[in-house]
Amino acid sequence: MGRPPCCDKVGIKKGPWTPEEDIILVSYIQEHGPGNWRSVPINTGLMRCSKSCRLRWTNYLRPGIRRGNFTPHEEGIIVHLQSLLGNSLVLCRWAAIASYLPQRTDNDIKNYWNTHLKKKLQKHQAIGAIFAPPPPTESSSSIVIPSTTTAGAGHVDHHHDMIASNPLFSKDYKYSHPAACSNPAEVTQQLIARRSPFATDGDSSSSSSYASSMDNISKLLNGFMKQSSPPQNDAAADIKPPAADIFNPLLSSFNHISGGNTTTLPAFNDMLPTPTPQPAALMGHRGYDDEPKQQHHQQGPLSPIEKWLFEEAAEQVVDLMDLSDACCSVPMMF
DNA sequence: AATCCAGACAACCGCAAATCT
DNA sequence: TAGATTTGCGGTTGTCTGGAT
Numbered sequence: 001m002g003r004p005p006c007c008d009k010v011g012i013k014k015g016p017w018t019p020e021e022d023i024i025l026v027s028y029i030q031e032h033g034p035g036n037w038r039s040v041p042i043n044t045g046l047m048r049c050s051k052s053c054r055l056r057w058t059n060y061l062r063p064g065i066r067r068g069n070f071t072p073h074e075e076g077i078i079v080h081l082q083s084l085l086g087n088s089l090v091l092c093r094w095a096a097i098a099s100y101l102p103q104r105t106d107n108d109i110k111n112y113w114n115t116h117l118k119k120k121l122q123k124h125q126a127i128g129a130i131f132a133p134p135p136p137t138e139s140s141s142s143i144v145i146p147s148t149t150t151a152g153a154g155h156v157d158h159h160h161d162m163i164a165s166n167p168l169f170s171k172d173y174k175y176s177h178p179a180a181c182s183n184p185a186e187v188t189q190q191l192i193a194r195r196s197p198f199a200t201d202g203d204s205s206s207s208s209s210y211a212s213s214m215d216n217i218s219k220l221l222n223g224f225m226k227q228s229s230p231p232q233n234d235a236a237a238d239i240k241p242p243a244a245d246i247f248n249p250l251l252s253s254f255n256h257i258s259g260g261n262t263t264t265l266p267a268f269n270d271m272l273p274t275p276t277p278q279p280a281a282l283m284g285h286r287g288y289d290d291e292p293k294q295q296h297h298q299q300g301p302l303s304p305i306e307k308w309l310f311e312e313a314a315e316q317v318v319d320l321m322d323l324s325d326a327c328c329s330v331p332m333m334f
Numbered sequence: 335a336a337t338c339c340a341g342a343c344a345a346c347c348g349c350a351a352a353t354c355t
Numbered sequence: 356t357a358g359a360t361t362t363g364c365g366g367t368t369g370t371c372t373g374g375a376t
Contacts, residue, residue, distance in 0.1 A: 014346075015369090016345075017344085017345085051361090051362080094366095115342055
């Protein structure tokens with residue numbers, strides 16, 4: 001007696017998305033906005049489940065997504081927050097971490113962690129196991145929590161070790177991360193400031209994110225518009241072709257934006273990610289897409305857990321600074 | 335040139351929480 | 356209030372690509 005099924009399981013297409021499917025999805029969302037995902041495959045004729053449509057949009061097609069290499073600054077944030085969120089809660093909160101990097105998706109961050117940062121840290125920790133001073137004693141005041149992440153499976157992590165042994169903190173991160181300053185209060189403020197998706201931190205690279213995403217979609221649209229071949233299979237033949245009156249303005253808008261003009265397409269502007277760190281992400285609340293949008297824009301007070309995390313982060317940075325000072329004379333292995 | 339292998343990343347799966355009737 | 360359903364998240368898998376042999 002709940003909601004009707006979003007889609008029929010029979011005939012659902014899986015695997016990589018085709019440019020045609022992307023176009024259909026983008027054009028539909030451009031017209032109707034994201035949300036109400038169960039209606040997307042029904043109304044577009046896409047042979048995909050609503051879940052797949054949402055994932056495709058969220059992780060790939062959504063405007064504002066920044067693709068490509070992660071900066072040392074971003075790496076620092078990820079490693080830092082992963083050391084906090086990934087080891088202090090039951091699960092690693094990729095969504096919470098992603099909320100501090102509005103231009104990156106949780107999937108991207110997760111992938112980047114698993115393919116790059118995890119190995120980087122493991123390598124460093126392996127070296128550290130040989131050269132590092134004795135581990136802290138149990139009398140240390142820091143909280144020791146069993147790791148539940150894949151990265152840390154089977155061992156207990158100490159926050160200080162995690163951060164102090166972090167090559168990003170001791171090298172690139174130390175000098176590029178705005179939070180890597182000597183004032184713990186400022187560090188906390190900076191972390192809190194990142195709750196705002198529109199907070200500027202002087203990162204010049206951030207300005208390119210929207211354009212790069214627009215560029216991708218523009219290419220997609222261009223490629224699609226050039227194609228004159230009919231759908232290659234029966235299933236695709238059933239797909240309702242997007243109307244030209246949707247595509248033409250869409251294409252011109254994308255070209256306009258990706259061409260360097262800062263004027264944004266209003267409809268897409270409204271759809272820009274609202275990556276305000278959601279207390280829900282920390283508290284386990286599951287928000288819905290069709291929730292009132294202003295809810296995501298509100299900064300709101302910090303949840304108790306967030307407060308605790310930020311306070312602890314500030315305390316740990318103080319300790320980190322002590323450690324960094326102590327280790328400054330030690331040549332880095334990188 | 336062909337094959338193998340590892341890295342990168344897109345997509346899927348399962349689960350839990352929220353929502354609806 | 357119960358049960359069905361949707362939605363979102365984290366973990367995992369599958370596929371593609373580039374480099375090495």
